[in-house]
Amino acid sequence: xxxxxxxxxxxxxxxxxxxxxxxxxxxxxxxxxxxxxxxxxxxxxxxxxxxxxxxxxxxxxxxxxxxxxxxxxxxxxxxxxxxxxxxxxxxxxxxxxxxxxxxxxxxxxxxxxxxxxxxxxxxxxxxxxxxxxxxxxxxxxxxxxxxxxxxxxxxxxxxxxxxxxxxxxxxxxxxxxxxxxxxxxxxxxxxxxxxxxxxxxxxxxxxxxxxxxxxxxxxxxxxxxxxx
Ligand code: SF4
Numbered sequence: 338x339x340x341x342x343x344x345x346x347x348x349x350x351x352x353x354x355x356x357x358x359x360x361x362x363x364x365x366x367x368x369x370x371x372x373x374x375x376x377x378x379x380x381x382x383x384x385x386x387x388x389x390x391x392x393x394x395x396x397x398x399x400x401x402x403x404x405x406x407x408x409x410x411x412x413x414x415x416x417x418x419x420x421x422x423x424x425x426x427x428x429x430x431x432x433x434x435x436x437x438x439x440x441x442x443x444x445x446x447x448x449x450x451x452x453x454x455x456x457x458x459x460x461x462x463x464x465x466x467x468x469x470x471x472x473x474x475x476x477x478x479x480x481x482x483x484x485x486x487x488x489x490x491x492x493x494x495x496x497x498x499x500x501x502x503x504x505x506x507x508x509x510x511x512x513x514x515x516x517x518x519x520x521x522x523x524x525x526x527x528x529x530x531x532x533x534x535x536x537x538x539x540x541x542x543x544x545x546x547x548x549x550x551x552x553x554x555x556x557x558x559x560x561x562x563x564x565x
Contacts, residue, residue: 342496343556345518349525351552352532356539359531366458366472367435367443368397373463374427376417387416399441403432427462434460447478454478467508474530477523482515483530484508487537494541496558 343351363369375391376384391397391413395405402410407425414421414428438457439445446457451473458469470483484492486504489511493500498510519526540547546559554560 341556342558343553345497345515345529347556348495348553349529349532352536353528355552356532356535359528359535362475362527362531364475364477365397365444366447366476367399367431369472369475370431370443370461370464371397371402371428373468374424374431375414377420377424379418384417387413390416399432399435399443402428403436431461444476447473447476451479466505471530474523474526480519480521480523480526482512482519482526484511485530485534485537487535487541488530488533489537490543491533491537491541494546494557494559495553 363372371391372384372388375387391410395401395409395413407422407429410425410428411421414424417424435441435443446454448454449457454473455466455469458464458472459466464472467483467485470479470481471485473479474481474483489504489508492498492511492515493507496514498507498512498514501507501510536553540551548554548557548560548563551557551560
């Protein structure tokens with residue numbers, strides 16, 4: 338059976354009806370890096386609890402984190418799951434990079450030309466190219482549709498791009514697949530990132546996606562290839 342791939346706009350409209358309008362995300366680049374490194378393999382609620390406790394008791398500026406003792410930081414990284422000592426080191430290293438290279442304020446990195454800004458952000462622990470692009474999007478620096486692994490999986494299954502041998506190539510394929518549909522609209526792109534992630538975590542899971550409950554099923558390549 339032939340099916341027509343939905344537009345990205347339609348996908349986001351349906352996901353907004355399904356999940357509601359997402360909450361405003363963090364928009365400070367260093368705080369996003371702290372968010373990524375404060376926890377590991379935990380849900381957003383637990384990550385948020387560790388992040389908020391750190392913000393309340395230590396602060397979120399690079400100098401706050403750099404000045405705190407390891408035992409203090411580990412108290413919060415422990416709230417964020419396994420390997421708390423490693424994540425203490427990563428937080429400390431992140432703070433040091435900002436202090437040494439960006440005059441204590443990572444927003445200075447966002448003033449660089451795009452390729453240099455991505456390179457600067459990729460120096461930080463746990464920040465690869467998708468993570469750097471997410472920072473550029475959430476800080477409203479560059480209108481890029483950054484995707485996490487959940488969003489990537491959803492768009493691949495819907496037929497935007499094709500699964501390739503490795504993650505980087507699949508990411509590139511999806512980015513090419515959506516290129517003509519992107520608009521210079523930060524609100525839309527940020528919501529798209531958040532909703533695609535939420536859909537990948539809620540219904541379009543890696544194993545056994547809940548296609549029967551999915552508002553996108555009628556136009557989904559993966560679903561239709563399994564059903565007919
Ligand atoms: S129909 Fe299934 S595979 Fe397609 S987007 Fe929905 S949950 Fe994912």
